[in-house]
Amino acid sequence: MRRRWPWLAGGLALLVLVSLAVNPWFARQRSLLLMSSYDWSFERGSVPRQTGVAVEMPLRGSGLYPLMITFNADRPMSDWLGAEVSFTVEFTFADFAPRQGHSSIFDPGHPLYGAYVGSYYLHGLGRPLSTAEVARVAEFDQRMLALPALGLRLADNRFEVLATSTRPVGYAGLNWTSRDATVLTNCPDHSPDGFLLAYLQFGTPPRTDRHYPVCELAARIDVAWLPEHDLSVGTYIMAATGAEVDRMSAQVVQQATVSRG
Numbered sequence: 001m002r003r004r005w006p007w008l009a010g011g012l013a014l015l016v017l018v019s020l021a022v023n024p025w026f027a028r029q030r031s032l033l034l035m036s037s038y039d040w041s042f043e044r045g046s047v048p049r050q051t052g053v054a055v056e057m058p059l060r061g062s063g064l065y066p067l068m069i070t071f072n073a074d075r076p077m078s079d080w081l082g083a084e085v086s087f088t089v090e091f092t093f094a095d096f097a098p099r100q101g102h103s104s105i106f107d108p109g110h111p112l113y114g115a116y117v118g119s120y121y122l123h124g125l126g127r128p129l130s131t132a133e134v135a136r137v138a139e140f141d142q143r144m145l146a147l148p149a150l151g152l153r154l155a156d157n158r159f160e161v162l163a164t165s166t167r168p169v170g171y172a173g174l175n176w177t178s179r180d181a182t183v184l185t186n187c188p189d190h191s192p193d194g195f196l197l198a199y200l201q202f203g204t205p206p207r208t209d210r211h212y213p214v215c216e217l218a219a220r221i222d223v224a225w226l227p228e229h230d231l232s233v234g235t236y237i238m239a240a241t242g243a244e245v246d247r248m249s250a251q252v253v254q255q256a257t258v259s260r261g
Contacts, residue, residue, distance in 0.1 A: 027203040028096035034200050035069055042070040047088040047121035051229045052261020055090070055119040055172070057252050063112055064252070065092045065103065068119075069201070071145065077122070080140045081133065085125050089141055091118035093202070102203030106189045108210075113240050114187040114217055116146065117248055120234035128225040129232045134179060135161055138221060138236065142185055149198040150188050152212045160184040162216070169222060172258040176222035176235075180245075183238070187215040218242040220249060226260070233258070 048054035059066050068090045077087035094104035094112035104110040120137055122129065129137065139159045147157040162182040169178045191207045192199065199205075218241055223234040235256065237248045 027101040031065075031096070031201055031203065032067060035067055039067065039070050042072055042088075045072055046070050047072075047086050047123045047231070048090075050086065051121070051123060051231055052259065053121070053226060053229055053231055053233060054259045055233065055235060055256050056259070057117070057119075057235075057256045059092060059252065062248070062252050063095055063104075064117060064248075065095045068092050073140075073145065076144060077137075077140060080144065081125075081136065083125055086121075086123040088121045089118060089145065090121075091116050091146075093117075096203060100203070102205050105202060106205040108187075108189060111240070111244050113189075114215060115237070115239040115244065115248075117237050117252055118235070120221075120223075120232070120236060122232045122234075124230055125232065126230060129223060131166075131179070134221055134223055134234070135181075137234070138183075138219065141236075142238075147186055147188075147212070149196070150202070150212075151190065151193070151196050151198075152186055157186050157212070158184065158214065169254075171254040172256050174224040174226075174233075174258060176224045178220060178222045180242075181219045181221075183217050183219050184214060185217060186212040187217075189213065215240070218245045220245050222253070229261075 043049060070088060070090050072088050074086045078084050093116055094110060096103055104112055105114060107113055142159045143154055143157050148154060162184055164179055164181045166177060166179050169176050189208050189210050190205060190212050192204055217238055219238045221234050221236045223232055225232055235253045237245045237253060239245050
């Protein structure tokens with residue numbers, strides 16, 4: 001019996017690992033395990049690490065995935081804006097429902113359908129972003145990063161700003177210019193056609209007859225300029241309704257803290 005115990009323990013451990021790897025009930029745990037390592041690798045070379053300026057948002061109880069994921073895109077953003085800059089985006093999205101194999105970002109009936117919340121950091125431009133450049137940063141994030149990761153390439157996706165309004169706001173010890181917009185873009189629901197690396201993060205979407213449908217979404221970007229760091233820092237929300245943007249703004253974004261090195 002003593003000789004059998006190591007084999008039994010090894011077999012049980014293997015069973016747990018296989019279940020974690022393939023069972024849709026463990027999609028959330030699998031995502032958090034993998035994305036924690038992914039985020040750590042990108043965070044080391046991020047603009048927040050370089051400048052000491054970092055936005056921390058409280059995610060508990062918000063319905064959002066409990067991890068901000070970091071991605072650096074210095075060269076692509078430099079090419080997009082036509083200027084040498086460093087760029088980091090941090091983002092989160094709708095959490096997984098219990099025993100659900102995918103994020104609720106794919107569910108049209110969920111309040112956080114198609115939603116993202118996060119922060120932008122653009123360093124080295126030498127001046128504040130213009131209104132047009134703020135829109136370009138948001139377009140870059142959606143068309144160059146978010147939608148291609150889910151299988152919809154740049155040539156087939158869209159991002160169009162339909163209406164905007166601007167106002168000043170103050171929180172986290174900074175003065176921000178807040179821009180509300182209605183945008184026309186592609187929502188994420190689609191039937192999987194093969195495997196995408198993003199499915200490790202979001203889970204595998206349920207089958208549907210909708211194929212990245214064009215949706216009208218509400219968006220809000222708050223931008224602050226920190227001249228001492230040559231840094232534009234932004235917080236952003238995109239969601240299906242203005243009411244959900246307001247909720248995320250009050251509950252998550254405006255409760256953020258900003259460390260400044």
